[in-house]
Amino acid sequence: MLRRTSSVGFVSLGCPKALVDSERILTRLRAEGYDISQSYEDSDVVVVNTCGFIESAVEESLDAIGEAMAENGKVVVTGCLGVRAGEIFERFPDVLSITGPQDYDSVMDAIHRAAPPPPDPFTSLIPPGGIKLTPRHYAYLKIAEGCNHKCTFCIIPGMRGPLVSRRADEVLVEAGRLVEAGVRELLVVSQDTSAYGVDLRYAASVHDGREVPAHLVPLARELGRLGVWVRFHYIYPYPHVDKLVPLMADGLVLPYLDVPLQHAAPRILKAMRRPANAEDTMTRIRRWREICPEIAIRSSFIVGFPGETDSDFERLLEFLAEARLDRVGCFEYSPVDGAAANALPGEVPEDIRGERRERLMALQEAISRERLQERIGRRETVLVDEIVEQDTVVARSYADAPEIDGKVYMDYRPGIEVGDFVEVVITDSDFYDLVATPVTLQGDESTG
Known part of the structure; x- marks a missing residue:
């Protein structure tokens, strides 16, 4: 008698890096012959890939775990919130397993215990590019895990560990497979994309007969050979990022930089442990635009960080007015469990944080509109x-x-x-x- 194929439900929360983790687990599940279910009731077990970066994400993750427990009862928890296993077990003592991010083997072991795989997996069920949670025409390409920075507002290094880069040939093989599967845009991501290869000492590997160092610029050049859009996210403004811009001007990669600057006031940047200097950043933005006039720059900022004064905030607004960035995201500071910034003096009241965010976004809305109007007729x-x-x-x-x-x-x-x-x-x-x-x-x- 044939055994029914086991079915796994999946909830994926958080950032694009977490999405890639979900895709890797789903690909392994399909390789072992599991069905992927769209409903709790049809699932033998449910995996919840959590986010734990900010408090709202923590609550969303806990709500998702609670819903899965209520609707199914067999739940495997993984992802960034998994590093706080004690808190999760205290609230949901009957979850089957809790693991941190990238612990794929432990997730698979827990699934095997709850719902054994079929005896004869059908690898033909796996698409050439693996299981993807994005539309077929674009995909996230993760080139590294973890981060070496110690930003006071962030707990990601504690969750995902230090920087661990993939070899260049491994990244390029995956990129090639994605393109062969129909992907038209590769979105290159990691916690700190411009630090790629530091831990490998930029060691070269061979791809298509060429030595390719594990370094952002040569990797970008190789990705540009694939004939698809290549977009870079989470670019920390290291000096060598300047060498990426000529590749954009030459059309090898998209003229787009996602650079999370976080603030412009030197005192606040120092409190955040962000080494970037607003004056230097402004000089570099001008230089990038000279080399590649069409470059689009996205950034994100935090307002209401502990100790932020009216003067600090005005400095940030002045920077935005001068920089005229294309896209901006703004977040009100909120304490994150385990972040060093929690111990800093000078808490900014919630109403002032909200007012500052509204003022910043109103300014940026006008700038964005002007930037878009400049493109009419192009x-x-x-x-x-x-x-x-x-x-x-x-x-x-x-x-x-x-x-x-x-x-x-x-x-x-x-x-x-x-x-x-x-x-x-x-x-x-x-x-x-x-x-x-x-x-x-x-x-x-x-x-x-």
Whole structure:
């Protein structure tokens, strides 16, 4: 008698790095013949990949564990919140297993105990690029784990450990497989992408007959050979990042930098243990724009950090007004369990934190609108993400990462499909999005 195939439910929370962890676990599950279920009731066991970076993420993770326990009862917990196993067990004593991030073997062992795998796995069930939680046309490519920084507001190094880089050939083989599977955009991620290879002392490995050092710039050059969009996230502003910008100007990788600056006031940067200096950063931004005028720069900032004065905040606003960044995310500081910043004096009241965030985002909204208006009339290539009822096409430009940036909207034309590159003319804009008209469809040299 044939045994029923075991089924696993999966809840993935958190950042793109955690999403990649989920994809790796799902790929192993499919390799062993497990079914992946979309419902609690049809699952033999449920995996919850948690986030523990900020308090709201912790609550979301705990809520997800609670829901899985209530609806199914057999739950394996993994991810960043898993490093706080005692707290989770205290609240949910009947969870089957709790592990930290990247502990794939322990997750698989717990699943095996709860729902044994079929005796004859079918590896043909695995797509060429592995199991992905993103749409088919883009994928996150994780090049390292962990972080060597000691930022006072962050607990990621304690959760994910120090920097551990992948060999360049391993990264490039995975990237090649993703492209062969139909991926049109690679989003390169890690906790500190520009530190890639430091722990390996930039040791070279051989790929396609070429020695490729484990270093961001040569890796970017090799990824640029694949003929797809390559986008870099979480770029700490080390000096060698300047060498990445000419590759953007040459069209090898997208002219897009995601640089989390966090603040501009020297006193606050020092309290955060962020070495970046606002004046130096402004000089480098000018130089980047001289080399690659179309470069889009995204950053994130924290307001209301302990000790932040009105003067510090005004310094941040002045920096933003001068830098005219394309995309900005802003977070009110909130204490994170285990973060060194919790012990700093000068707590900023909640109402002031909220007011500062509103002022910053109002300023940035005006800047973003001006930056987008400057692109009206330009001819650009966009990547199609969605087609709504054969009526509206939702796409992204080089300046737009999935989920966090803006979109490009245009009328549908026959022949346009999700995952296509389409040449367009920008016709209108608002605070965050663009409107465009298709000019040339992929594989069609006609214009109109």
